[in-house]
Amino acid sequence: MTGTGSLLRLVLRRDRLLMPLWIVCLALAPVGYLSSIKAAYPDAAARQHFYDLNASSATFVVRNGPLYGSSLGNLLAWQCGFVPVVVGLIALLTVVRHTRTEEEAGRRELTGATVVGRHAGLAAAVLATCGACLMYGLVVGLGVAAQGVPAAGAFALGGGFALTGWVFAGVGAVAAQLTWGASGARGVGIGALVLAFLLRAAGDSSGSAGWLAWLSPIGWAHRMRPFAGEQWWVLAVGVVATGLLVALAVALSARRDLGAALLPARLGRATAKASLRSPLALAWRLQRGTLVVWTVCLALVGLLMGGVAQNVAEMMRDNQAVGEIFSRMGGGGAVTDAYLAGTMTLFGLAAAGYAVQATLKLRAEEAGGRAEPVLATAVGRVGWAAGHLAFAVLGSAFLLAVTGLATGAAYGSGASLVPAALAQLPAVWVLAGLAAALIGFFPRFAAAAWGLLGGFLLLSLVGTALRWNDVVLGISPFQHLARLPGGTFTVAPVLWLALIAVVAGAGGLAALRRRDLPVG
Known part of the structure; x- marks a missing residue:
């Protein structure tokens, strides 16, 4: 000791x-x-x-x-x-x-x-x-x-x-x-x-x-x-x-x-399969387990949240204050819509957690010394990074779609909550873009992406319930999304958030291309 x-x-x-x-x-x-x-x-x-x-x-x-x-x-x-x-x-x-x-x-x-x-x-x-x-x-x-x-x-x-x-x-x-x-x-x-x-x-x-x-x-x-x-x-x-x-x-x-x-390691093949001979295929091999775990866990939570929707609706009808809390989190006038919209916001924050983890895999590969052998081949930095970012972008979409499907199935009434869940994607992608920017510009502080997610979580849950100032709440990208079901979908916030995500991600890739690798 x-x-x-x-x-x-x-x-x-x-x-x-x-x-x-x-x-x-x-x-x-x-x-x-x-x-x-x-x-x-x-x-x-x-x-x-x-x-x-x-x-x-x-x-x-x-x-x-x-x-x-x-x-x-x-x-x-x-x-x-x-x-x-x-x-x-x-x-x-x-x-x-x-x-x-x-x-x-x-x-x-x-x-x-x-x-x-x-x-x-x-x-x-x-x-x-x-x-x-x-x-x-x-x-x-x-x-x-x-x-x-x-x-x-x-x-x-x-x-x-x-x-x-x-x-x-x-x-x-x-x-x-x-x-x-x-x-x-x-x-x-x-x-x-x-x-x-x-x-x-x-x-x-x-x-x-x-x-x-x-x-x-x-x-x-x-x-x-x-x-x-x-x-x-x-x-x-x-x-x-x-x-x-x-x-x-x-x-x-x-x-x-x-x-x-103590547990024996399973030896791999002497040569890679043809399906693994690309940056995207390597990213799939590294990311697939994480995506499966997140999908299964969130689908189970979706089943739980959808199953209690009717109970929550009855509770909200009897208590106006509870309905107002859910309405501030999102949704239209119907109490069930307000509850489901608030639930979709929670799922969006969870999907953002997956997107951050998938993006930070880049930094983990770099810090672990595994990126250098890959980049010593014909693979370029942008191509290598784009393979992982594809899972942050497309994997989060898949995750939300499955979660919305599970929630709607448990709720019943023929409701399709997949569009409501996918409405959270622009804010999720903003988190992925900010994580990529941190990796490119400030690699030693890449883990601060989790702090950003924690701050947005605090604003979306605690800040909304306590009626914090709208300007403060607006710092979170999730506050600018359409609250579905029940809300009105508008294109402008989606385009602005998507633009922020693209600019942050592109800036991170450009910085990654120019800086030293690895940075300890």
Whole structure:
């Protein structure tokens, strides 16, 4: 463990912008949710009606977890039911980034040549991640408690979020020992996260199999019961599970060589197939797994959101304030249209996440030293980059089309929501163009594209619910799109956003063509 403190400072220095950004932005979500709930359900009768409508809805329970009561705190905890999934995802990706990615890039070998113990890097990554999750939990607790709800429930809510992050930091540490590359480790970790969500959903939606939720770290966050008789001892379960996972990761790390993996790698062909002998074909090979995972996950979410549309419509008819919130997010006069249009905005933001990830694959290939051998052939830089950008552009369109189809199928009534979903594309492409511009002009800060997406997410969700100034909200490209179904489609915003995306992307490609490669 020698050198753990030095490597911990290095991790914190490298994440000095990204870590505070996700903590602050994600902490604003519960605060915004609570303000929205106060505005939509100002009295006990309105909150009780909401509880009566949703407590027994299997689809709502699958999505958000159990609803324990009708108080402000109960509704807030239920509304934040998906936040533990997001925190768990961030935690495992952070650990993989500072462990397996460091090995893959060769930096772990350089630091290991100094006075650093074998397990110091792993310990530093886990400590930094767990510390960030703890800080996030405290910020959530303080922010929510400051709005007048019981402090015990507020800190139990934040503690549940932190607990999930701790456990999945351990999951990420174990996954980093199993596979040969960071992408494989991320796949294993995300698979574990999906399994945990499914176990939680199955346990919460089935009275006879409720014990399944206790097999899931996400279920533990709900079982802390914030604002409903807090069960603080559940924190101990998470701490013990985290300790066991980290101990397992240390034991597995001791059994493998640096840069190796415990799971055997599948050897490839000596020569590439004809279908792989082009930049676009190579991009397809590298991007296809990511596209499949995003498509499956968003299609499942689309089925959930479409399935609850009728329940939400009934709730909005009975509560004008709720209808106004969804109307501000998008949609026309019909309450169901307003809900579906707001849902399409969420899907657009999710598709933008895929587009950013697909675009940043360029930077990952460059930083990993894999771009140089490709560019040493007859392949040009623009052609190589265009292959990956094609997936950011066309892949996001495919993703939204499938999601709109799944949502419409679950909603029924012969509704086709594919055009409504595709209406989000211009804003998605703006994010892809900005990511490409960062890669071309400021490659060391390419990850700031995630910060841009986080800012737009904050404006579209929290800012809209809190009625922020229209000029501020207009910073997000998603605010300028037609709100379909129910809204009026206009061509001008689409053309302007498309122009911004093209200019940003073309500028990034031009800068990439002229600058040194690689930039460390």
